[in-house]
Amino acid sequence: MMQVDLHGGFGEKGRTSVALRSTGSHILLDVGIKVGASGREYYPAIERDIETIDALLLSHAHEDHVGALSWLLAKGYRGPIFMTEETRDEAPATLAHYADAAQLEQFPFPSGQVELFSPGDTLTIGDFTIRTGRSGHVVGGVWFAVENGQANVVYSADILPDSRVFVMDPLPPCDLLILDASYGADPVSGGARADAIATWVAEHPKGCLLPTPLFGRSLELLAVMPKRFAIHASMRQALAVQIAAAGALYPKAVERLKQQLAAAIDWNDGDPLPDCPLLADDGMGTAGPSATLIPLADASNYPVLLTGHLPASSPGDLLHRAGRADWIRMPTHPTLSGNMEIWRKCGEPQVLGHSCTPPMLDELKSHIPSLRADARTGQSLTLLEGKIV
Structure with missing residues (x-):
């Protein structure tokens, strides 16, 4: 038996x-954490039993997967925290942007609790054997396959099976697949969207702003930039570190990205907006240099292209809804064909979709019939003899 x-x-x-x-x-x-939410809904719905948690395992350092770490520590968690070296290095910057300032001051990144592993390692924690693999989503990102001799659960976290940059290891067969359903049943491939972004950039030769997360999607965008483009100067070191993690990237992509980064123009706050594409983090305008650049670009009639998730009322969302920014998704999660292939290769197991709204889950269920589209935050499910009961 296993409770989820x-x-x-x-x-x-x-x-x-x-x-x-x-x-x-x-x-x-x-x-x-949940960007755009406030109060209790900003944090996970963990109401009790924090003291019984044997270990926390982090898949990667994006805010919707690690941003509540200081909150959990404030609630009393003192156990080990398993993560990759890259996640350890990136998480403090994420917390600086998204954690409650008072909580972060009292409970900063807990280096003494961190236990490192590498993608591909197998961990043993109590009754659980936990396999890991590269996620294809970000350098150091992983999925987890957890079994206890009675049930086998795969938690994909954020994955991308058809990235042109990041390598994803195949997910193993399982009884329950907790699947990255961020895009629902979106049928358009990552390659087609990357080509569309390159075309949009070419159509704005006098300059444009592309807000992007510092980790992950930034490399996907870097790969499709033209010969002449700029990056916010503060991004350069983080981009270089990601490119140096060659084991997470395709060899051809490493060479391309090295050349792109070497050619990129450094743009600093206070400089005139450049007459070429400009990459700046984050992707929503809620933190980092883009929090200043998005309103500056808007006031200057400087074209803006948004390429990822836009939480309601975030600066990027408001600008897009007002018709003053374009949006083309640069996939960093699976589209429909990718998720269907993952489901089949995992043995067509029962599925829960995470990071997805109810209408999109209903649409995805028409393609993946074993998907439980009614699963909601706050529920507990039991796996008994490989079935949800």
């Missing part, structure tokens, strides 16, 4: 968090 507690990200986008319980073990997978 849905603490965040089910029937919603953000605050992704899942707990798995066995007879004598209790682990937590990710602890994110």
Whole structure:
């Protein structure tokens, strides 16, 4: 038997968090925040039993998977925190942008609790054996396959099976697949969207702004930039570190990205907006240089292209809804064909979709019939003899 507690990200986008319980073990997978929410809904719906959690495992350092770490520590968690080296290095910057300032001051990034592993390692925590693999989503990002001798659950976290940049390891067969459903049943491939972004950029030769997360999508966009483009100067070191993690990237992509970064023009705050594409983090305008650049670009009639998730009322969302910014998705999660292939290769198991709204889950269910589209944050499910009961 295995209990699955849905603490965040089910029937919603953000605050992704899942707990798995066995007879004598209790682990937590990710602890994110929900951008655009406030109060209690900003954090995972973990109301009790924090003291019984044996370990926290983090898939990667994006805010919707790690942003509530200081909150969890403030609630009393003192156990080990398993993550890759890259996640350890990136998480403090994410917390600086998205954690409550008072909580972060009292409970900063807990280096003493961190236990490192590498993608591909197998961990043993209590009753659980946990396999890991590269996610294809970001350098150092992983999925988790958890089994206790009675049930086998795969938590994909954020994955991308058809990236031109990042390598994703195949997910193993399982009884329950907790799948990255961020895009629902979107049928357009990542390659087609990347080509569309390159075309849009070419159509704006006098300059344009592309807000992007510092980690992950930034490399996908870097790969499709023309010969002459700019980056916010503060991004350069982080981009270089990601490109140096060659084991997470395709060899051809590494060479392309090295050449692109070497050619990129550094843009600094206070400089005139450049007459070429400009990449700046983050992707929503809620933090980082883009929080200043998006309103500056708007006031200057400087074209803006948004390429990812836009939480309601975020600066990027408001600009797009006002018709003053374009949007073309640069996929960093699976589209329909990718998720269907993953489901088949996992043995067509029962499925829960995370990071997805209810209407999009209903649409995805028409393609993946074993998807439980009614699963919601706050629910607990039980796997018994490989079936949800």
